[in-house]
Amino acid sequence: GQQLNQSPQSMFIQEGEDVSMNCTSSSIFNTWLWYKQDPGEGPVLLIALYKAGELTSNGRLTAQFGITRKDSFLNISASIPSDVGIYFCAGQGIYGGSQGNLIFGKGTKLSVKP
């Protein structure tokens, strides 16, 4: 079945740093989504991407839908302490029915540098 590889698995940030993470797939996706999950909460939708090459921003967050339709990137500029949490990518495959449901990556955990 379709799978997403999300990297890195975890990273430490210092306030003010820029952060990058990405998701790749072996198959083509129609849509890419990025979510953030805080401890004890449900995932919250950050950005949705619908076209290959699309670049979309939401405040300090910028996400891109890869040209090959097999990857997506999320960048956070000038990170602040409240950026910590787990970031998930999700993709919708090109097939209909149950195979058109969202597939989730395993997440990138952002923590503050000790």
Added chain:
Amino acid sequence: NAGVTQTPKFQVLKTGQSMTLQCAQDMNHNSMYWYRQDPGMGLRLIYYSASEGTTDKGEVPNGYNVSRLNKREFSLRLESAAPSQTSVYFCASSEAVTEQYFGPGTRLTVT
């Protein structure tokens, strides 16, 4: 708007007990979903309902049943709980498949 609400927030069951997790959304969305989240596994789809009156299996449906009670409500039932069903359960809703909005989750422990 409350968005997606789930009850209960926490639950502890003994092996073999049954329970129903409740989910409701006030966004008038057609589609609703149940996921489970386990450490290192991400979110996995249990069941979904593309529209009122329909339900379909997702990636990990075994041991669960669902009911789409009306457009607002979608419940998940564990008939005979097993320790392997210890997890955090999330309900979500969407107008189309994409842009799903999640509830706060139910943390279930089966001993």
